[in-house]
Amino acid sequence: MTSAERGAPTTAGRAMEQRILDAALEAFGERGYHGASIRFIAQRAGTSIANVYNYVSSKDELLVQLLRGASQRQRAQVQAAVEQAGDDPKARLAAAVEAFARYVVDHREELTLSNTEFRYLADHYRAEVVEQRDRVQALVDEIIADGVAQGAFRTPYPDDVSRSLLTMVANITAWFRPDGPLSPAEVARRHADFALALVQAV
Amino acid sequence: MTSAERGAPTTAGRAMEQRILDAALEAFGERGYHGASIRFIAQRAGTSIANVYNYVSSKDELLVQLLRGASQRQRAQVQAAVEQAGDDPKARLAAAVEAFARYVVDHREELTLSNTEFRYLADHYRAEVVEQRDRVQALVDEIIADGVAQGAFRTPYPDDVSRSLLTMVANITAWFRPDGPLSPAEVARRHADFALALVQAV
Amino acid sequence: MTSAERGAPTTAGRAMEQRILDAALEAFGERGYHGASIRFIAQRAGTSIANVYNYVSSKDELLVQLLRGASQRQRAQVQAAVEQAGDDPKARLAAAVEAFARYVVDHREELTLSNTEFRYLADHYRAEVVEQRDRVQALVDEIIADGVAQGAFRTPYPDDVSRSLLTMVANITAWFRPDGPLSPAEVARRHADFALALVQAV
């Protein structure tokens, strides 16, 4: 059931919904939230404007649905990676950053949106996305704090480093091009290294 | 007939022009390029819509004028700082990053624009801004390469570090709040430290 | 295929039809014909939009069905009252007006519709409603004319009084509130008195 009030969707309906979400992701990514019209999105999805509103109740809602999904999946991916990384702070930090970076590079469109259009969300919607972000930030904060406590990291500003680190990784979208010299995997790995350097791992 | 196509501007004219540019900076910063209308900007500037067109030939031009000025001033500030820093790679890198960061924090609105609305510039205009950015990037690239050559920095990926470093600093705008715990000066200084950590300065 | 074009309706079908008509009456009453959408009506009726069209062939038809029914029942009620009132013009007029007023007050929504949305009916439909109204008007005209002929009423403008009288009573809807000080029965009775005053009954 989508946010537009309706009953159980058919198979065709579900497919159409996905096409619309995909089209919106592309459109917002290319032109920004305000720059991408519903007309443009509908065209990309191959439907009429009116039919878009059978699946989504407003343009706002379209944006939030995309951002919400992205932030949840990214958080989940980071959390899972950390859980598998064992106890060593270095391993945990590397795993967190690599997973975070991997999500960024693999879902550039979602993250471009998240970085640049997030602020246009209505307050009510923004909260949901902020929470996911905060949970990731808190996780990394904690890893770094642990590392410092155990003497594995020597940075004098653990919290500031943590924030700047995630800022750096989230904004890989600002320069990464898939046809560039670095593969997604390499980009992610190197940023894991950068993270260790930033915290001054011993 | 825009300002550029006319004779010498009067003092009052110059003041009006500045009011318009300031208003546009605020407006774009709050709502984004597509989200801020000329009407909104004119209201902020306290003039009529039509009068905005006495100073700027189009909305595009308004954006480009802001971004061009910002990127030039930022580059100039970084260059000046580096020139005064002497020969030591560490001192030079610290000076470059601190100056860059300082500009970001002191001109948050300009840089928010630069980070998020830059992509909406027409190709022709974008080039001018890109050039300024590239010159800063090249300068930092060179400092880091020198440092590596002299054995002062041990990073195995000097170019990647350079790019990620500037990304991190440019996006301080994403989280910095003037009423937060850190002063602009502190934020800048710490990012200089982060830079040295990132390049693994000896 | 609308209800009219189908076989005998089921009991459940009849109930649904009534729910739709009730919902439409409410909706048109609250928002007017143009202001009430089929979506709104369907929601009130607790069905889908599409299902509304199983019972009514168009929005126009929905309005006409309501107005037609109302005007028929009102006319019937007035006629019945007059027939039971005997021969005295005063009694007949009082009975007519009281019955007419009673219908108005007891069916405010229908009459609000009738007073305000009637003009949006397509010509073809309007005729049916006009006929019912005209029959009531003619009946009252006749009663008053009789009264004048018999010397029971002294008004010099029998036809004008007749029209203004029914206008006054039909538009009770404009001010009557069920939670006001007057009961429906009282309102009706007083208007019967007003009618006698208007015709200057001896």
Added chain:
Amino acid sequence: MTSAERGAPTTAGRAMEQRILDAALEAFGERGYHGASIRFIAQRAGTSIANVYNYVSSKDELLVQLLRGASQRQRAQVQAAVEQAGDDPKARLAAAVEAFARYVVDHREELTLSNTEFRYLADHYRAEVVEQRDRVQALVDEIIADGVAQGAFRTPYPDDVSRSLLTMVANITAWFRPDGPLSPAEVARRHADFALALVQAV
């Protein structure tokens, strides 16, 4: 200065504004508030849709401007007539009703609007119109109460008569046609007579 925020209007501007208001009055009268689109109004006024919004800030505002003006002028006309009518309750009542009726017949479009579209006004706007109406009603209430006190009127329900009387007169719009047998002046005069009959003037 119109409600749409602008500076001093030019002569041409004032003329355009009047054309728009006239067009809206006609349009709302013919099709009702919800039925008359801004497009339709603009066409009638001979301008573009966008230009309508140079003079009026919303469709709501267009309606309220019309209704506000009408109710004010009608009240003023009634008040003036009463003031000139001397002290005799009969003369005063006749004057009030005749003036009221005259306004109705002479401004049928305005009053059709007032009778049928008034309820679609936003609460905030409605209050202004209600006040004008209430003042007229209060004036007539008072005249009738005085007449009853002085023994000039014998109606047992002075307040109810007062309300039904004005209802009757306001809704002359429902049946009056300028090409009918009665002139505006005659219609008004007869309703003054009806008023005296209703209150049972001695």
Added chain:
DNA sequence: TATGAATGAGGATTCATTCAT
């Protein structure tokens, strides 16, 4: 220098309606 008047195109959204299931 400054602004009111004007507009065509387009913004998001809702409309009444149809049809396959």
Added chain:
DNA sequence: CATGAATGAATCCTCATTCAT
């Protein structure tokens, strides 16, 4: 009997821009 999917046309309103004054 009932409904989700779909649409073209229309809704109100705002857009960036021009021009005469």
